[in-house]
Amino acid sequence: MPPVRLHTRRVTCTTLGIGLAGFGTVGSGVWNTLQRNGGLITDRTGGSVELAIRSILVRDPAKTRATASEVPQELLTTDWRTLVENPAVDLVVELIGGTTDAFEIVAAALRAKKPVVTGNKALLAERGSELFALSRQFDTPIHFEAAVAGGIPIIKSVQESFVGNRLDSIVGIINGTSNYILQRMTEAGLDYPPALGEAQALGYAESDPTLDVNGWDAAHKAILLATLAYGFPIDPAKIHVAGIEQVRPIDIAFAKQLGYVVKLLAVIREHASGDIELRVQPSFIGQKHILASVNGVFNAIAVHGDAVGDALFYGRGAGQDPTASSVVADLVEAARSLALPSGHRGFLPYRDSGNLLPVEETETAYYVRFDVTDRPGVVAEIARVLADHRIGISGTHSPVNPENPDADFVDMVFLLHTCKFGTLKTALAQIESLDCINSAPVVFRIEKI
Secondary structure, three states, rough: OOOOOOOOOOOOOOOEEEEEEEHHHHHHHHHHHHHHHHHHHHHHOOOEEEEEEEEEEOOOOOOOOOOOOHHHHEEEEOHHHHHOOOOOOOOEOOOOOOOOHHHHHHHHHHHOOEEEEEOOOOHHHHHHHHHHHHHHHOOOOOOOHHHOOOOOHHHHHHHHOOOOOOOOOOOOOOOHHHHHHHHHHHOOOOOHHHHHHHHHHOOOOOOOOOOOOOHHHHHHHHHHHHHHOOOOOOOOHHHOOOOOOOOHHHHHHHHHHHOEEEEEEEEEEOOOOOOOOEEEEEEEEOOOHHHOOOOOOOOEEEEEOOOOEEEEEEEEOOOOHHHHHHHHHHHHHHHHHOOOOOOOOOOOOOOOOOOEHHHHHHHEEEEEEEEEEOOOHHHHHHHHHHHOOOOOOEEEEEEOOOOOOOOEEEEEEEEEEEEEEHHHHHHHHHHOOOOOOOOOOOOEEEEOO
16 A cells, blocks of 8 residues: 655745724733743744734833833833824734724724734723624734633633533633632631732732722622623623622631631623523532632632533632733634634624513522621511511521620621522511611622632
8 A cells, every 4th residue: 555645734824913092001911921932922823823913002101011121112112093093903912901092903903804812801891882893893802811710711611612612601700809808808808908908019900999899800800701601781780799898707717617618709690591690799609619719819600501511720820921821822712813814703792682581580599697786686687587488598697706795786696598589688677677776787698609
Protein backbone atom coordinates (compact mmCIF):
# COMPACT_ATOMS: atom_id res chain seq x y z
CA MET A 1 0.00 0.00 0.00
CA PRO A 2 1.55 3.32 -1.02
CA PRO A 3 2.24 5.80 1.77
CA VAL A 4 -0.40 8.41 2.43
CA ARG A 5 0.85 11.87 1.55
CA LEU A 6 -0.35 14.59 3.92
CA HIS A 7 -1.05 17.96 2.42
CA THR A 8 -1.00 21.12 4.52
CA ARG A 9 -2.63 24.36 3.53
CA ARG A 10 -0.60 27.48 4.13
CA VAL A 11 -2.70 30.14 5.82
CA THR A 12 -1.68 33.72 5.27
CA CYS A 13 -1.14 35.52 8.58
CA THR A 14 -3.44 38.51 9.00
CA THR A 15 -2.35 41.29 11.34
CA LEU A 16 -5.33 42.85 13.09
CA GLY A 17 -5.10 46.17 14.90
CA ILE A 18 -6.55 46.65 18.37
CA GLY A 19 -7.87 49.86 19.84
CA LEU A 20 -7.52 49.56 23.62
CA ALA A 21 -9.90 51.94 25.40
CA GLY A 22 -8.60 52.06 28.97
CA PHE A 23 -5.12 51.37 30.30
CA GLY A 24 -5.70 50.70 33.97
CA THR A 25 -5.20 47.40 35.74
CA VAL A 26 -6.91 45.21 33.14
CA GLY A 27 -5.84 47.25 30.12
CA SER A 28 -2.18 47.06 31.06
CA GLY A 29 -2.71 43.34 31.74
CA VAL A 30 -3.93 42.92 28.16
CA TRP A 31 -0.85 44.75 26.88
CA ASN A 32 1.44 42.55 28.98
CA THR A 33 -0.29 39.34 27.89
CA LEU A 34 -0.04 40.19 24.20
CA GLN A 35 3.61 41.21 24.57
CA ARG A 36 4.41 38.00 26.42
CA ASN A 37 2.27 35.51 24.50
CA GLY A 38 1.63 37.14 21.14
CA GLY A 39 3.71 34.58 19.24
CA LEU A 40 2.05 31.70 21.05
CA ILE A 41 -1.38 33.07 20.13
CA THR A 42 -0.39 33.30 16.47
CA ASP A 43 0.89 29.72 16.55
CA ARG A 44 -2.31 28.47 18.17
CA THR A 45 -4.42 30.08 15.45
CA GLY A 46 -2.48 28.13 12.83
CA GLY A 47 -0.47 31.21 11.92
CA SER A 48 -3.59 32.95 10.67
CA VAL A 49 -3.90 35.82 13.15
CA GLU A 50 -1.46 38.28 14.65
CA LEU A 51 -2.78 40.84 17.15
CA ALA A 52 -1.18 44.26 17.47
CA ILE A 53 -2.26 47.18 19.66
CA ARG A 54 -2.49 50.25 17.42
CA SER A 55 -4.07 52.81 19.76
CA ILE A 56 -4.59 53.21 23.52
CA LEU A 57 -7.14 55.55 25.08
CA VAL A 58 -5.96 57.13 28.35
CA ARG A 59 -7.29 59.96 30.47
CA ASP A 60 -3.83 61.36 31.27
CA PRO A 61 -0.86 60.47 29.01
CA ALA A 62 1.56 61.78 31.66
CA LYS A 63 0.35 59.38 34.33
CA THR A 64 2.96 56.88 35.48
CA ARG A 65 2.06 53.30 34.61
CA ALA A 66 3.75 50.01 35.34
CA THR A 67 4.21 49.41 31.61
CA ALA A 68 4.66 53.05 30.58
CA SER A 69 8.28 52.61 29.49
CA GLU A 70 7.27 49.82 27.10
CA VAL A 71 4.43 51.68 25.38
CA PRO A 72 5.29 53.97 22.46
CA GLN A 73 3.87 57.38 23.25
CA GLU A 74 2.49 57.72 19.73
CA LEU A 75 -0.06 54.99 20.57
CA LEU A 76 -1.66 57.07 23.32
CA THR A 77 -4.71 59.24 22.77
CA THR A 78 -7.21 61.03 24.99
CA ASP A 79 -9.92 61.12 22.33
CA TRP A 80 -12.01 57.96 22.01
CA ARG A 81 -13.26 59.04 18.59
CA THR A 82 -9.69 59.07 17.29
CA LEU A 83 -9.25 55.53 18.56
CA VAL A 84 -12.47 54.16 17.06
CA GLU A 85 -12.01 55.96 13.73
CA ASN A 86 -8.34 54.99 13.35
CA PRO A 87 -8.13 53.00 10.07
CA ALA A 88 -5.42 50.80 11.64
CA VAL A 89 -7.87 49.67 14.34
CA ASP A 90 -9.91 46.60 13.40
CA LEU A 91 -11.10 45.57 16.88
CA VAL A 92 -12.07 47.74 19.87
CA VAL A 93 -11.55 46.71 23.49
CA GLU A 94 -13.58 48.75 26.00
CA LEU A 95 -12.12 48.70 29.53
CA ILE A 96 -12.82 52.20 30.83
CA GLY A 97 -15.87 51.20 32.88
CA GLY A 98 -19.02 53.19 33.56
CA THR A 99 -22.05 53.44 31.32
CA THR A 100 -21.68 56.83 29.60
CA ASP A 101 -18.45 57.16 27.59
CA ALA A 102 -18.22 53.37 27.47
CA PHE A 103 -21.62 53.20 25.76
CA GLU A 104 -20.58 55.80 23.17
CA ILE A 105 -17.34 53.94 22.42
CA VAL A 106 -19.03 50.56 22.00
CA ALA A 107 -21.90 51.99 19.95
CA ALA A 108 -19.51 53.86 17.64
CA ALA A 109 -17.37 50.78 17.14
CA LEU A 110 -20.40 48.66 16.22
CA ARG A 111 -21.59 51.28 13.74
CA ALA A 112 -18.11 51.23 12.21
CA LYS A 113 -18.42 47.41 11.95
CA LYS A 114 -15.51 46.89 14.32
CA PRO A 115 -16.05 43.95 16.69
CA VAL A 116 -16.05 44.86 20.37
CA VAL A 117 -14.54 43.12 23.39
CA THR A 118 -15.62 44.44 26.80
CA GLY A 119 -15.43 43.50 30.44
CA ASN A 120 -18.04 46.06 31.43
CA LYS A 121 -20.80 44.15 33.26
CA ALA A 122 -22.67 47.28 34.35
CA LEU A 123 -22.81 48.60 30.79
CA LEU A 124 -24.21 45.36 29.39
CA ALA A 125 -26.61 44.78 32.27
CA GLU A 126 -28.05 48.29 32.10
CA ARG A 127 -27.76 49.18 28.40
CA GLY A 128 -27.17 45.84 26.77
CA SER A 129 -30.51 45.86 24.94
CA GLU A 130 -29.47 48.93 22.96
CA LEU A 131 -26.01 47.59 22.21
CA PHE A 132 -27.19 44.12 21.19
CA ALA A 133 -29.70 45.79 18.86
CA LEU A 134 -26.81 47.68 17.23
CA SER A 135 -24.80 44.46 17.07
CA ARG A 136 -27.65 42.81 15.17
CA GLN A 137 -28.22 45.84 12.93
CA PHE A 138 -24.58 46.11 11.86
CA ASP A 139 -23.86 42.36 11.99
CA THR A 140 -20.92 42.99 14.30
CA PRO A 141 -20.33 41.03 17.50
CA ILE A 142 -19.85 42.02 21.13
CA HIS A 143 -17.70 39.64 23.17
CA PHE A 144 -17.78 39.90 26.96
CA GLU A 145 -16.21 36.89 28.67
CA ALA A 146 -14.33 39.18 31.08
CA ALA A 147 -17.56 40.75 32.33
CA VAL A 148 -18.40 37.76 34.55
CA ALA A 149 -16.08 35.89 36.92
CA GLY A 150 -12.73 37.18 35.67
CA GLY A 151 -10.70 34.34 34.21
CA ILE A 152 -13.42 31.68 34.51
CA PRO A 153 -14.78 30.83 31.01
CA ILE A 154 -18.42 30.79 32.09
CA ILE A 155 -19.75 33.00 29.28
CA LYS A 156 -18.34 30.83 26.49
CA SER A 157 -19.54 27.70 28.28
CA VAL A 158 -23.12 28.93 28.61
CA GLN A 159 -23.06 30.41 25.12
CA GLU A 160 -21.50 27.44 23.34
CA SER A 161 -20.82 24.32 25.43
CA PHE A 162 -24.33 24.24 26.90
CA VAL A 163 -26.14 25.31 23.75
CA GLY A 164 -27.98 21.95 23.64
CA ASN A 165 -29.18 22.17 27.26
CA ARG A 166 -32.11 23.60 29.05
CA LEU A 167 -30.39 25.26 31.97
CA ASP A 168 -32.39 24.55 35.09
CA SER A 169 -30.25 26.66 37.40
CA ILE A 170 -27.11 28.74 37.74
CA VAL A 171 -26.08 29.42 41.33
CA GLY A 172 -22.82 31.08 42.20
CA ILE A 173 -20.46 33.14 44.28
CA ILE A 174 -19.50 35.81 41.77
CA ASN A 175 -18.14 38.66 43.88
CA GLY A 176 -14.75 37.98 45.42
CA THR A 177 -14.70 41.05 47.67
CA SER A 178 -17.83 40.05 49.55
CA ASN A 179 -16.65 36.46 49.71
CA TYR A 180 -13.36 37.52 51.31
CA ILE A 181 -15.13 39.73 53.86
CA LEU A 182 -17.54 36.94 54.84
CA GLN A 183 -14.64 34.49 55.15
CA ARG A 184 -12.76 36.79 57.53
CA MET A 185 -15.90 37.35 59.58
CA THR A 186 -16.29 33.56 59.76
CA GLU A 187 -12.69 32.56 60.48
CA ALA A 188 -11.49 35.47 62.61
CA GLY A 189 -14.78 36.53 64.18
CA LEU A 190 -14.40 40.03 62.77
CA ASP A 191 -17.32 42.40 62.60
CA TYR A 192 -18.22 43.80 59.19
CA PRO A 193 -16.36 47.18 59.36
CA PRO A 194 -12.90 45.78 60.26
CA ALA A 195 -13.32 42.93 57.76
CA LEU A 196 -14.09 45.47 55.05
CA GLY A 197 -11.12 47.59 56.14
CA GLU A 198 -8.83 44.57 55.85
CA ALA A 199 -10.12 43.84 52.34
CA GLN A 200 -9.43 47.43 51.34
CA ALA A 201 -5.92 47.35 52.84
CA LEU A 202 -5.12 44.24 50.79
CA GLY A 203 -6.51 45.77 47.58
CA TYR A 204 -9.44 43.34 47.39
CA ALA A 205 -11.97 46.15 47.90
CA GLU A 206 -12.02 49.59 46.32
CA SER A 207 -11.93 52.77 48.40
CA ASP A 208 -15.62 52.97 47.46
CA PRO A 209 -16.74 49.34 47.80
CA THR A 210 -20.45 50.07 47.38
CA LEU A 211 -21.18 47.90 44.33
CA ASP A 212 -19.29 44.96 45.80
CA VAL A 213 -20.88 44.93 49.25
CA ASN A 214 -24.41 45.98 48.31
CA GLY A 215 -24.77 43.08 45.88
CA TRP A 216 -25.00 45.00 42.61
CA ASP A 217 -21.67 43.89 41.16
CA ALA A 218 -22.89 40.30 41.49
CA ALA A 219 -26.33 41.31 40.22
CA HIS A 220 -24.95 42.80 37.00
CA LYS A 221 -23.09 39.55 36.34
CA ALA A 222 -26.17 37.48 37.16
CA ILE A 223 -28.24 39.52 34.71
CA LEU A 224 -25.75 38.72 31.93
CA LEU A 225 -25.75 35.02 32.76
CA ALA A 226 -29.55 34.90 32.87
CA THR A 227 -29.80 36.79 29.58
CA LEU A 228 -27.46 34.26 27.97
CA ALA A 229 -29.22 31.26 29.46
CA TYR A 230 -32.80 32.33 28.72
CA GLY A 231 -32.39 34.66 25.78
CA PHE A 232 -34.31 37.80 26.73
CA PRO A 233 -33.23 41.21 28.08
CA ILE A 234 -33.72 41.69 31.83
CA ASP A 235 -34.60 44.95 33.53
CA PRO A 236 -32.28 45.45 36.55
CA ALA A 237 -35.11 47.23 38.37
CA LYS A 238 -37.12 44.00 38.46
CA ILE A 239 -34.66 41.81 40.34
CA HIS A 240 -34.14 41.44 44.08
CA VAL A 241 -30.69 42.47 45.33
CA ALA A 242 -29.39 42.61 48.91
CA GLY A 243 -25.81 42.97 50.12
CA ILE A 244 -23.72 41.90 53.07
CA GLU A 245 -23.76 45.15 55.05
CA GLN A 246 -26.18 43.78 57.67
CA VAL A 247 -24.33 40.50 58.27
CA ARG A 248 -23.10 40.31 61.87
CA PRO A 249 -20.87 37.84 63.74
CA ILE A 250 -23.96 36.57 65.56
CA ASP A 251 -25.49 35.51 62.21
CA ILE A 252 -22.33 33.73 61.13
CA ALA A 253 -21.94 32.03 64.52
CA PHE A 254 -25.55 30.86 64.50
CA ALA A 255 -25.19 29.57 60.94
CA LYS A 256 -22.16 27.56 62.02
CA GLN A 257 -24.08 25.99 64.91
CA LEU A 258 -26.74 24.85 62.48
CA GLY A 259 -24.29 23.44 59.92
CA TYR A 260 -24.36 26.36 57.49
CA VAL A 261 -22.04 29.07 56.18
CA VAL A 262 -23.04 32.53 54.96
CA LYS A 263 -22.28 33.35 51.31
CA LEU A 264 -23.42 36.10 48.96
CA LEU A 265 -25.24 34.04 46.33
CA ALA A 266 -26.56 34.81 42.88
CA VAL A 267 -29.48 32.47 42.21
CA ILE A 268 -30.85 31.97 38.68
CA ARG A 269 -33.48 29.29 38.20
CA GLU A 270 -36.10 28.34 35.61
CA HIS A 271 -39.44 27.15 36.98
CA ALA A 272 -41.81 24.66 35.39
CA SER A 273 -44.04 27.60 34.43
CA GLY A 274 -41.20 29.05 32.34
CA ASP A 275 -40.77 31.97 34.74
CA ILE A 276 -37.17 32.86 35.62
CA GLU A 277 -36.14 33.41 39.22
CA LEU A 278 -33.26 35.85 39.60
CA ARG A 279 -32.03 37.23 42.92
CA VAL A 280 -28.84 38.11 44.80
CA GLN A 281 -28.53 38.07 48.59
CA PRO A 282 -26.48 36.69 51.49
CA SER A 283 -27.74 33.19 52.21
CA PHE A 284 -27.21 30.17 54.44
CA ILE A 285 -25.85 27.16 52.56
CA GLY A 286 -24.94 23.76 54.00
CA GLN A 287 -21.32 23.35 55.12
CA LYS A 288 -21.04 20.19 53.01
CA HIS A 289 -22.08 21.88 49.77
CA ILE A 290 -19.18 22.44 47.41
CA LEU A 291 -19.84 26.20 47.25
CA ALA A 292 -19.34 26.42 51.03
CA SER A 293 -15.61 25.69 50.55
CA VAL A 294 -15.09 28.61 48.14
CA ASN A 295 -13.03 31.12 50.10
CA GLY A 296 -11.04 34.30 49.66
CA VAL A 297 -11.53 36.23 46.44
CA PHE A 298 -12.27 33.10 44.44
CA ASN A 299 -15.52 32.66 42.50
CA ALA A 300 -17.49 29.50 41.79
CA ILE A 301 -20.56 28.88 39.66
CA ALA A 302 -22.66 25.71 39.76
CA VAL A 303 -24.67 25.03 36.59
CA HIS A 304 -27.33 22.37 36.15
CA GLY A 305 -28.51 21.47 32.66
CA ASP A 306 -31.01 18.84 31.62
CA ALA A 307 -28.42 17.06 29.46
CA VAL A 308 -25.06 17.83 31.07
CA GLY A 309 -26.28 17.47 34.65
CA ASP A 310 -24.14 19.27 37.22
CA ALA A 311 -21.08 21.33 36.26
CA LEU A 312 -18.90 23.51 38.45
CA PHE A 313 -16.67 26.42 37.43
CA TYR A 314 -14.06 27.67 39.90
CA GLY A 315 -11.24 30.20 39.77
CA ARG A 316 -10.15 33.76 40.32
CA GLY A 317 -13.04 36.07 39.69
CA ALA A 318 -11.03 39.26 39.32
CA GLY A 319 -7.51 40.62 39.10
CA GLN A 320 -5.26 41.86 36.33
CA ASP A 321 -4.05 38.62 34.79
CA PRO A 322 -7.22 36.45 35.06
CA THR A 323 -9.39 39.20 33.59
CA ALA A 324 -6.84 40.01 30.89
CA SER A 325 -6.81 36.31 30.02
CA SER A 326 -10.52 36.44 29.23
CA VAL A 327 -10.17 39.68 27.26
CA VAL A 328 -7.40 38.20 25.10
CA ALA A 329 -9.44 35.02 24.52
CA ASP A 330 -12.29 37.16 23.24
CA LEU A 331 -9.87 39.12 21.07
CA VAL A 332 -8.68 35.92 19.43
CA GLU A 333 -12.28 34.81 18.83
CA ALA A 334 -13.16 38.19 17.34
CA ALA A 335 -10.00 38.19 15.22
CA ARG A 336 -10.74 34.71 13.89
CA SER A 337 -14.22 35.83 12.83
CA LEU A 338 -12.66 38.67 10.84
CA ALA A 339 -9.75 36.75 9.35
CA LEU A 340 -11.63 33.50 8.68
CA PRO A 341 -15.37 34.21 8.69
CA SER A 342 -17.25 31.26 10.13
CA GLY A 343 -20.65 32.69 10.89
CA HIS A 344 -20.06 33.19 14.61
CA ARG A 345 -21.26 36.65 15.50
CA GLY A 346 -21.06 36.72 19.29
CA PHE A 347 -24.12 36.67 21.52
CA LEU A 348 -27.47 38.15 20.62
CA PRO A 349 -30.68 37.67 22.63
CA TYR A 350 -32.81 35.14 20.79
CA ARG A 351 -36.25 36.22 22.01
CA ASP A 352 -37.79 39.58 22.73
CA SER A 353 -39.21 38.92 26.16
CA GLY A 354 -39.66 36.45 28.99
CA ASN A 355 -41.14 36.45 32.46
CA LEU A 356 -39.23 37.09 35.64
CA LEU A 357 -40.79 35.43 38.68
CA PRO A 358 -41.65 38.21 41.14
CA VAL A 359 -39.41 37.88 44.18
CA GLU A 360 -42.53 37.78 46.33
CA GLU A 361 -43.38 34.43 44.69
CA THR A 362 -39.99 32.83 45.36
CA GLU A 363 -39.82 30.28 48.16
CA THR A 364 -37.14 29.17 50.63
CA ALA A 365 -36.79 28.56 54.34
CA TYR A 366 -35.55 31.56 56.32
CA TYR A 367 -33.41 32.72 59.22
CA VAL A 368 -34.80 35.94 60.75
CA ARG A 369 -33.09 37.96 63.47
CA PHE A 370 -35.09 40.45 65.53
CA ASP A 371 -33.70 43.12 67.86
CA VAL A 372 -36.24 42.95 70.69
CA THR A 373 -36.91 44.37 74.11
CA ASP A 374 -36.41 41.46 76.52
CA ARG A 375 -39.68 40.93 78.36
CA PRO A 376 -42.10 38.07 78.96
CA GLY A 377 -44.29 37.16 75.98
CA VAL A 378 -42.08 38.48 73.17
CA VAL A 379 -41.71 35.07 71.52
CA ALA A 380 -45.46 34.50 71.75
CA GLU A 381 -46.24 37.89 70.14
CA ILE A 382 -43.96 37.21 67.17
CA ALA A 383 -45.16 33.60 66.84
CA ARG A 384 -48.79 34.70 66.81
CA VAL A 385 -48.25 36.97 63.80
CA LEU A 386 -46.34 34.25 61.96
CA ALA A 387 -49.13 31.77 62.69
CA ASP A 388 -51.72 34.21 61.37
CA HIS A 389 -49.83 34.12 58.04
CA ARG A 390 -49.47 30.35 58.17
CA ILE A 391 -45.68 30.48 58.46
CA GLY A 392 -44.23 27.54 60.37
CA ILE A 393 -41.47 27.89 62.97
CA SER A 394 -38.74 25.25 63.11
CA GLY A 395 -36.85 26.81 66.01
CA THR A 396 -36.12 29.90 68.08
CA HIS A 397 -32.97 31.03 69.83
CA SER A 398 -31.92 33.99 71.95
CA PRO A 399 -28.19 33.93 72.67
CA VAL A 400 -27.22 35.40 76.04
CA ASN A 401 -24.49 38.02 76.19
CA PRO A 402 -22.19 36.71 78.96
CA GLU A 403 -20.95 40.24 79.60
CA ASN A 404 -24.47 41.52 80.22
CA PRO A 405 -26.92 38.65 80.92
CA ASP A 406 -29.61 41.04 82.16
CA ALA A 407 -29.59 43.28 79.07
CA ASP A 408 -32.91 44.90 78.21
CA PHE A 409 -32.35 44.48 74.47
CA VAL A 410 -31.45 41.13 72.88
CA ASP A 411 -31.29 39.43 69.50
CA MET A 412 -34.03 36.89 68.94
CA VAL A 413 -33.56 34.40 66.09
CA PHE A 414 -36.40 32.52 64.38
CA LEU A 415 -35.91 29.69 61.89
CA LEU A 416 -38.89 29.53 59.57
CA HIS A 417 -40.24 26.84 57.27
CA THR A 418 -40.40 27.33 53.52
CA CYS A 419 -42.89 29.98 52.45
CA LYS A 420 -43.29 32.63 49.79
CA PHE A 421 -41.10 35.67 50.31
CA GLY A 422 -44.09 37.96 49.84
CA THR A 423 -45.94 36.23 52.68
CA LEU A 424 -42.89 36.63 54.91
CA LYS A 425 -42.56 40.32 54.02
CA THR A 426 -46.18 40.95 54.96
CA ALA A 427 -45.76 39.17 58.27
CA LEU A 428 -42.52 40.98 59.07
CA ALA A 429 -44.09 44.35 58.36
CA GLN A 430 -46.75 43.54 60.95
CA ILE A 431 -44.18 42.23 63.44
CA GLU A 432 -42.03 45.33 62.98
CA SER A 433 -44.94 47.44 64.24
CA LEU A 434 -44.95 45.62 67.61
CA ASP A 435 -43.64 47.81 70.41
CA CYS A 436 -41.15 45.11 71.44
CA ILE A 437 -39.29 45.33 68.08
CA ASN A 438 -36.50 47.91 68.02
CA SER A 439 -35.32 47.78 64.38
CA ALA A 440 -36.04 46.21 61.03
CA PRO A 441 -35.66 42.40 61.05
CA VAL A 442 -32.61 40.90 59.32
CA VAL A 443 -33.49 38.08 56.91
CA PHE A 444 -31.31 35.36 55.37
CA ARG A 445 -32.58 32.70 53.03
CA ILE A 446 -31.70 29.09 53.79
CA GLU A 447 -30.91 27.70 50.36
CA LYS A 448 -31.34 24.18 49.02
CA ILE A 449 -28.90 23.97 46.13
